[in-house]
Amino acid sequence: MSYNCIVIVREVWDTRDLTGSVLADNGSIKDSMLTRFEPEDMNALEMALRIKDEHGGKVTAFSVGTPKQVDVLRECLYRGVDEVVRVDAGASSLGTQAAAQLLADAIGKAGQYDLICVGVTVADGESSMLGTHVAGKLGIEQVSYVDAIEEIGEGRVVGKRGIEMGYEYIEAPLPALLSVGVALVEDDPRTPRSAKAMLKLKAKKAEIPSADVDASAVTSPVSIAGREAVPERAVESKDVAAEDETALKSMLDDVLKGE
Amino acid sequence: MSNILVYAEIEDGVVHDVSLQCLAKGREIADASSGKVDCLAVGSGIRAAAEGLGAFGAEAVFVAEDAKLEQYLTSPFKKVVSDFLKTNSYDLILFPATTVGDDLAPAVAEALGVACVLHCDGLAGDALTRLEFDRKVSTTYKAEGCTIASLKDGIAVAGAPDSSRSAQVSDVAVELDAASTKSKVLRRDVAKKTVNLKDAKIIVAGGAGVGTKENFSLIEELADALGAQIGATRAVVDAGWLPADHQIGQTGVTVRPAVYIACGISGAVQHRVGMLDSGKIIAINTDKNAPIFKIAHYKIEGDLKEVLPKLVKLIKA
Ligand SMILES: Cc1cc2nc3c(=O)[nH]c(=O)nc-3n(C[C@H](O)[C@H](O)[C@H](O)COP(=O)(O)OP(=O)(O)OC[C@H]3O[C@@H](n4cnc5c(N)ncnc54)[C@H](O)[C@@H]3O)c2cc1C
Numbered sequence: 001m002s003y004n005c006i007v008i009v010r011e012v013w014d015t016r017d018l019t020g021s022v023l024a025d026n027g028s029i030k031d032s033m034l035t036r037f038e039p040e041d042m043n044a045l046e047m048a049l050r051i052k053d054e055h056g057g058k059v060t061a062f063s064v065g066t067p068k069q070v071d072v073l074r075e076c077l078y079r080g081v082d083e084v085v086r087v088d089a090g091a092s093s094l095g096t097q098a099a100a101q102l103l104a105d106a107i108g109k110a111g112q113y114d115l116i117c118v119g120v121t122v123a124d125g126e127s128s129m130l131g132t133h134v135a136g137k138l139g140i141e142q143v144s145y146v147d148a149i150e151e152i153g154e155g156r157v158v159g160k161r162g163i164e165m166g167y168e169y170i171e172a173p174l175p176a177l178l179s180v181g182v183a184l185v186e187d188d189p190r191t192p193r194s195a196k197a198m199l200k201l202k203a204k205k206a207e208i209p210s211a212d213v214d215a216s217a218v219t220s221p222v223s224i225a226g227r228e229a230v231p232e233r234a235v236e237s238k239d240v241a242a243e244d245e246t247a248l249k250s251m252l253d254d255v256l257k258g259e
Numbered sequence: 260m261s262n263i264l265v266y267a268e269i270e271d272g273v274v275h276d277v278s279l280q281c282l283a284k285g286r287e288i289a290d291a292s293s294g295k296v297d298c299l300a301v302g303s304g305i306r307a308a309a310e311g312l313g314a315f316g317a318e319a320v321f322v323a324e325d326a327k328l329e330q331y332l333t334s335p336f337k338k339v340v341s342d343f344l345k346t347n348s349y350d351l352i353l354f355p356a357t358t359v360g361d362d363l364a365p366a367v368a369e370a371l372g373v374a375c376v377l378h379c380d381g382l383a384g385d386a387l388t389r390l391e392f393d394r395k396v397s398t399t400y401k402a403e404g405c406t407i408a409s410l411k412d413g414i415a416v417a418g419a420p421d422s423s424r425s426a427q428v429s430d431v432a433v434e435l436d437a438a439s440t441k442s443k444v445l446r447r448d449v450a451k452k453t454v455n456l457k458d459a460k461i462i463v464a465g466g467a468g469v470g471t472k473e474n475f476s477l478i479e480e481l482a483d484a485l486g487a488q489i490g491a492t493r494a495v496v497d498a499g500w501l502p503a504d505h506q507i508g509q510t511g512v513t514v515r516p517a518v519y520i521a522c523g524i525s526g527a528v529q530h531r532v533g534m535l536d537s538g539k540i541i542a543i544n545t546d547k548n549a550p551i552f553k554i555a556h557y558k559i560e561g562d563l564k565e566v567l568p569k570l571v572k573l574i575k576a
């Protein structure tokens with residue numbers, strides 16, 4: 001039994017090792033900020049590709065944005081995805097719910113599918129549950145914080161869902177949507193697959209097709225009213241030499257005073 | 260006027276602390292705007308815990324109880340909550356930012372076609388704020404109409420129960436159809452809670468730098484000498500050196516002890532967010548560039564295998 005999988009991928013701000021301010025004087029995000037492939041989306045992509053490796057089928061990647069904002073789709077092609085679809089969001093930036101509507105419209109037009117995988121986006125703190133909104137709009141079952149697929153077959157998928165203090169195993173009928181978590185445990189799917197040179201060459205020239213959806217028809221009930229820089233935490237810190245017992249003793253006395 | 264509904268997450272007969280914090284925050288906003296705060300509890304065997312919510316400030320408590328709701332699943336819970344909201348209207352609906360709340364909040368928002376903002380650190384009037392970009396930016400969201408939000412641990416202090424207050428408790432009819440019962444929980448592997456890190460005054464936490472499971476005896480000895488609880492990073496839990504209930508950080512617990520002693524912990528942001536509000540932070544690390552030193556009040560550059568026994572000796576002296 002082969003599966004048609006869809007992955008939703010996003011290009012996001014790279015929040016690793018940020019130094020200095022993120023905001024420009026006018027309160028917008030600085031032009032110098034870099035972007036990257038959303039790491040949890042990368043997990044989702046890897047999950048879908050592994051299903052294809054094992055069972056056959058097809059993987060299609062969807063992303064919302066202008067042609068400039070969806071380099072991630074080209075990267076998907078490098079990594080072995082069969083087809084990519086760009087979903088045009090029009091001029092303005094959309095909220096999560098509006099983006100979900102456009103994605104659901106585009107996916108609805110793309111034909112039969114068995115599984116949709118998308119990351120939960122925790123890494124940058126903007127933990128919007130895009131997947132939940134897409135699943136709701138498509139009217140399919142969804143499981144969130146999935147760290148691994150335990151089983152897929154017979155019209156069902158079993159996801160290993162990371163929860164507080166452990167895991168739970170959820171069985172959902174296909175088609176289903178999985179919001180993929182961090183998957184740090186066991187086998188880390190974040191390792192990218194080797195970008196095959198041939199594929200790379202082909203993909204460089206590949207046209208990125210866009211879906212026929214109407215961005216002007218969607219609205220988001222939420223908008224960003226403002227952004228403010230959060231000042232760096234100032235900690236008064238003391239070096240204590242590891243060998244200096246007097247210093248260690250006085251440190252202990254200081255911190256335990258209040259106890 | 261703000262009429263607020265708080266989703267009371269109840270597990271093993273106990274209301275989740277962050278739900279109580281949502282209730283305290285909701286109370287604050289409702290009092291300032293002469294509105295009201297109600298609670299909705301969904302599950303099985305939750306009635307006693309739900310009734311207790313009156314003492315925490317809820318005016319009315321709605322209980323949706325059904326044996327089929329014993330374990331959390333998106334679809335049936337979404338159905339129950341959104342059915343309830345179709346006949347009961349609120350301006351603001353607050354969920355705890357847990358793996359249940361963050362899953363259910365957008366699902367309900369989707370079902371009702373209303374606004375949803377997750378992981379808020381602040382709530383004032385109709386402005387919802389959230390830390391983004393590695394905690395460097397605070398973004399304010401505004402929503403139109405009924406708004407659903409999930410609030411993070413630390414949003415408010417869950418007050419002590421006031422037994423002179425009580426809520427009007429009513430049952431909510433649960434109607435689950437075939438469409439909302441398609442998925443199932445096959446099994447759960449969840450660690451039993453054996454430590455109470457949240458209430459600990461002193462925490463001695465170990466990271467991958469402890470090196471081996473056996474070396475954790477060094478952490479234990481210091482914790483014993485101080486009457487402290489033992490915390491850990493995810494690296495330690497993943498390695499199987501300590502059970503998951505010891506994990507501190509983004510996917511573990513958030514703690515605010517008076518004293519936090521970080522031993523062999525690099526200080527990754529996902530760990531820092533769970534402990535950076537500690538009163539005094541002592542960090543022991545062999546790497547002088549470890550990020551944990553940026554937030555430590557006392558920096559000890561050295562090998563924990565040598566430093567920890569010294570500290571134990573000094574405390575016992
Ligand atoms: C979405 C997500 C959620 C996460 N949630 C959490 C979470 O809730 N909690 C959490 O902790 N992590 C979490 N992590 C993982 C986190 O990113 C780090 O990987 C983890 O915190 C690192 O643990 P550590 O500091 O123990 O290990 P390391 O980063 O390996 O650090 C070990 C440190 O020990 C020092 N050291 C080595 N030997 C010695 C010695 N003899 N004496 C003294 N020091 C020594 C080293 O210099 C080093 O700094 C999460 C990650 C992701 C992506």
Ligand SMILES: Nc1ncnc2c1ncn2[C@@H]1O[C@H](COP(=O)(O)O)[C@@H](O)[C@H]1O
Nearest residue numbers: 093094095096126127128222375376377
């Ligand atoms: N309702 C929402 N809940 C959570 N996150 C949101 C919401 N709306 C927008 N975001 C996030 O805010 C960021 C900016 O969104 P945008 O409006 O598309 O530029 C994105 O990363 C979204 O994930």
